[in-house]
Amino acid sequence: MDNLLKSIFSSEEEELYVLDCLAYFMMFMALATFFTLLFENVPYGRYASSKYGFPVNVKLAWFIQELPAFCIPLGLVFWTSSAKSSQLANQLLLAMYFCHYVQRALIYPFLIRGGKSTPFASFALAFLFCLYNGYMQTRYLSHYADYPPDWVTHPCFITGSLLWLLGWITNVHSDHVLRNLRKPGETGYKIPRGGLFEYISGANFFGEIVEWAGFALAGFSIHSAAFALFTFVVLSSRAVSHHKWYLTKFEDYPKSRKALVPFVF
Numbered sequence: 001m002d003n004l005l006k007s008i009f010s011s012e013e014e015e016l017y018v019l020d021c022l023a024y025f026m027m028f029m030a031l032a033t034f035f036t037l038l039f040e041n042v043p044y045g046r047y048a049s050s051k052y053g054f055p056v057n058v059k060l061a062w063f064i065q066e067l068p069a070f071c072i073p074l075g076l077v078f079w080t081s082s083a084k085s086s087q088l089a090n091q092l093l094l095a096m097y098f099c100h101y102v103q104r105a106l107i108y109p110f111l112i113r114g115g116k117s118t119p120f121a122s123f124a125l126a127f128l129f130c131l132y133n134g135y136m137q138t139r140y141l142s143h144y145a146d147y148p149p150d151w152v153t154h155p156c157f158i159t160g161s162l163l164w165l166l167g168w169i170t171n172v173h174s175d176h177v178l179r180n181l182r183k184p185g186e187t188g189y190k191i192p193r194g195g196l197f198e199y200i201s202g203a204n205f206f207g208e209i210v211e212w213a214g215f216a217l218a219g220f221s222i223h224s225a226a227f228a229l230f231t232f233v234v235l236s237s238r239a240v241s242h243h244k245w246y247l248t249k250f251e252d253y254p255k256s257r258k259a260l261v262p263f264v265f
């Protein structure tokens, strides 16, 4: 894999420049996505529509689309010189990333119950995003990110890591709550109960937003910040849409429940 990277980039300076450009471009895409999502829902799940292409089986779609976020990083960390992956801070940040994507790519898809098929365009865009972001996060962390020796005891790293952990647990637990609303074979929707769903409609999204915001704080780079921003834009919009959808669908939907931030919004 080193040879492949050497054939693409003439120097390490050039690759680092490209990684920085990718991060700034992701921030720009987050902004563009924000404005698009003011008029349109992200078209999958309950908002899936045939105008975004033929339907792809939901388990297959989630497995294939998330796979590059796991496989490309695996190759970059284990089959390239990955000069910084012996540093503790880099190792811990890579562990956070892999912990999420082992669950998301290799476990989550096979647990889905009765999920709607994913339109091809949504599937293809998710696949490209995972490829792009997987390379950007893990190449930067494994080969370029240079932290001070005591970074792991810095308040930013400690606070960020704790937020990452709390967010990840909230996300996995909330997805588990949603999954268990359906008995095997069911495809309809019910009011989620328990955990953070008592306070917000988008508990799984809130968890994931906190998770990557924590990762960005601990990693302190434009690359991790761009991912956190993109996640925030997509998932906050989805939480608001789901909240409005629940209010119109269920007359007995809890009135005190907020969309994304407990007691606030």
Ligand SMILES: NC(=O)c1ccc[n+]([C@@H]2O[C@H](COP(=O)([O-])OP(=O)(O)OC[C@H]3O[C@@H](n4cnc5c(N)ncnc54)[C@H](OP(=O)(O)O)[C@@H]3O)[C@@H](O)[C@H]2O)c1
Binding pocket: 044, 045, 046, 112, 113, 114, 115, 116, 171, 175, 178, 179, 181, 182, 187, 188, 189, 190, 191, 192, 204, 205, 208, 230, 231, 234, 235, 238
């Ligand atoms: N980092 C990112 O940018 C990003 C982007 C997208 C998603 N994600 C993560 O991926 C995971 C899944 O996202 P998602 O958008 O698919 O979440 P979602 O819309 O909440 O749906 C999750 C699963 O639960 C089912 N479900 C949702 N609400 C339900 C209800 N009230 N009753 C019964 N079943 C219900 C859905 O079925 P249906 O398919 O039938 O609706 C789907 O299988 C989340 O953890 C999210 O944070 C991350």
